[in-house]
Amino acid sequence: RKEVEQDPGPFNVPEGATVAFNCTYSNSASQSFFWYRQDCRKEPKLLMSVYSSGNEDGRFTAQLNRASQYISLLIRDSKLSDSATYLCVVGRGSGGFKTIFGAGTRLFVKA
Amino acid sequence: GAVVSQHPSWVICKSGTSVKIECRSLDFQATTMFWYRQFPKQSLMLMATSNEGSKATYEQGVEKDKFLINHASLTLSTLTVTSAHPEDSSFYICSAGVGLPRYNEQFFGPGTRLTVL
Numbered sequence: 001r002k003e004v005e006q007d008p009g010p011f012n013v014p015e016g017a018t019v020a021f022n023c024t025y026s027n028s029a030s031q032s033f034f035w036y037r038q039d040c041r042k043e044p045k046l047l048m049s050v051y052s053s054g055n056e057d058g059r060f061t062a063q064l065n066r067a068s069q070y071i072s073l074l075i076r077d078s079k080l081s082d083s084a085t086y087l088c089v090v091g092r093g094s095g096g097f098k099t100i101f102g103a104g105t106r107l108f109v110k111a
Numbered sequence: 112g113a114v115v116s117q118h119p120s121w122v123i124c125k126s127g128t129s130v131k132i133e134c135r136s137l138d139f140q141a142t143t144m145f146w147y148r149q150f151p152k153q154s155l156m157l158m159a160t161s162n163e164g165s166k167a168t169y170e171q172g173v174e175k176d177k178f179l180i181n182h183a184s185l186t187l188s189t190l191t192v193t194s195a196h197p198e199d200s201s202f203y204i205c206s207a208g209v210g211l212p213r214y215n216e217q218f219f220g221p222g223t224r225l226t227v228l
Contacts, residue, residue: 004154041202041224042221042222043204043221043222044155044204044219045219098157098160099157099217100157101154101155101157103154
């Protein structure tokens, strides 16, 4: 079992739709949580950090459930430019930490 | 945000040759740099963590003698793929961290696409 698991998709949605991605992690020692976005053949870019209290950035809302070891990302009013792969990322460790990437969920937003 | 560059952005080489990839933090000093590898349609896999002035810490299954990492300064880390073979063809990405060892945001370089013929 992978340490960070995501539904690979693809998710095909029309413009304006709301889409939700889920991610689970297996290591309870994980300390930090992020969603990254990766466009084809490009490096990942930080989309947002994820906090237990939940956080929102414009059309994007992230939630963390530590008890269930579950992270979510909600995208409202999807735009064509949202088409990308969304990576769930978990960080752990203090003296020699690691970041573990999920395999990503592909999103296609169509006109 | 902080900028990380990588050079070269792509490279094609013959089997058996060595390839050096540079990762630079342009406007900040990076405590730690990370090297990842990504095969098509797969996730980024951490290869090693390097701290300036000390030996890199390699992940299980990554050959340290094949993937040589040098982190000579707070703004430069290099990855050398020695005696490259076609199975080493991949997308290599570095990232630099600030405010570590507590996890903070990593800033990724644009990646280097290596093709070994």
